[in-house]
Amino acid sequence: MSAWDTGSRADDGGTVSARDEIEEFTALLRRLKDRTGRSYGSLARRVNMNTSTLHRYCAGEAVPQDFAPLERLAAFCEATPQERLELHRLWLSAVAARQRRHTSPSGQAQTASAQAPEPAPARVHTPAPEREPKPVPAAAPAPALAPNDPVPSPTPRPWYRRRRLLVSAAVSCALLATVGSLSALSHDRSSPADASRSKLPRATAPSTPVPHDSAKPPATPTLSPGASHHSGTPSAVPESPDPSATGSRHPTSSAEPAADPPLVYSADSQVWDMGCGHDYVVDKPPAQVPPPPVQQDAGAWAGSLGAVHGRQTMVQISVQGRSSTAVVLEALRVRVVSRGTPAAGNAYAMDQGCGGELTPRRFTVNLDADRPVARPKDGADSAHHLPAVHFPYRVSAEDPEVLLVDATTLAHDTRWYLELDWSCQGRTGTIRIDDHGRPFRTTGIGHMPRYWYGTTDTGTRAWVPYTG
Secondary structure: OOOOHHHOEEEOOEEEOHHHHHHHHHHHHHHHHHHHOOOHHHHHHHOOOOHHHHHHHHHOOOOOOOOHHHHHHHHHOOOOHHHHHHHHHHHHHHHHHHHHHHHOOHHHHHHHHHHOOOOOOOOOOOOOOOOOOOOOOOOOOOOOOOOOOOOOOOOOOOHHHHHHHHHHHHHHHHHHHHHHHHHHHHHHHHHHHHHHHOOOOOEEOOOOOOOOOOOOOOOOOOOOOOOOEEEEOOOOOOEEEOOOOOOOEEEOOOOOOOOOOOEEEEEEEEEOEOOOEOEEEEOOOHHHOOOOOOHHHHHHHHHHHOOEEEOEEEEEEEEEEOOOOOEEEEEEEEEEEEEEOOOOOEEEEOOOOOOOOOEOOEEEEEOOOOOOOOEEEOEEOOOOEEOOOOOOEEEOOOOOEEEEEEEEOOOOEEEEEEEEEEEEOOEEEEEEEOEOOEOEEEEOOOOOOEEEEEEOOOOOEEEEEOOO
């Protein structure tokens, strides 16, 4: 008996299985998807959904807990009002069928009873004949003592009783020593744990004031974007400003640790425009700079050279809930740590211009503004307009979200980071998104020489002046 059959239920006209109800739901999803003529990846990007998630919905491997992604899909596929009502009805039936499949014990009970072996016949036990106990000889009376006779010494304790007392004493000593060691160990570890938690600038309570420290010098004088992709589980402990680390907030000591936030995230700052267009600033002559890497190896290449993002930094943020409970992403803010004159060196372009028909929707940030703001911007492809999606967003374990931030500067060397506000079931918090605890760094390139990797007059490949 399959897992789908155990979730079947009796109806007036017969038996309708959970598989049939979910199959009707997925069949309608596939018809809507086939109507667009797009692949799963192309359709998922346009309805703000993960590709694998959309494929699992259409294949019947999962049923969304929320109707919002299905509503976006129906709107993009130009479904009629009748089709939207039918989609909502089938979605409710599929959710109920999946719950019955996980909670109904009837099928499992029947299978267990069918496979249970027959009880073996009881064996008749014939007791053995009892033996008569042997008589115990009576102890001889103690002889009477004369007045001048010496008093006899007491009878020594048997050897097995002495060993039992020694074992009991040894066990008691071992237990006391173990309890003392555990109490001392927990006391010694309390201080380093509190100190380690105070070094994780990941979350803050919304009521905690954050100073504007753009005038302070950065804690790290140079920043290499080498290790660019990182993930984190943000802490939900309320934080306060720490003057020892510019632009970061550290949790204050608390007697009771707060619960973990209901979401996780990852950030990648080595994202190139159209997958090929990006500039790095390196303070070395062209002869000492190796050939440009592919985008997947950009982190190691930039880290080995101490390179800085030139003119543009694109950060891709993936956010996902820990469970099926929805988490609302309320707002995305930009925090500037410091501004200075553009960095010294040469600008090295990863390609001599590249273009494409797809422009993803994103959040643009002008780092030269007095108060930079993340503004949603529309995208487009060869046939469709991709409208920007504004906050708030809603994420869960089954419905993650990917945000793309495009930050640019022309006249400064800017260090900055992002803050993402969230709320869930009455709880609120803020995630700090940066480069492994350090601010992102972007510098202007308008004043410096610019090179790209091309063919020289002698036919060899090398860094040559940019002619675009």
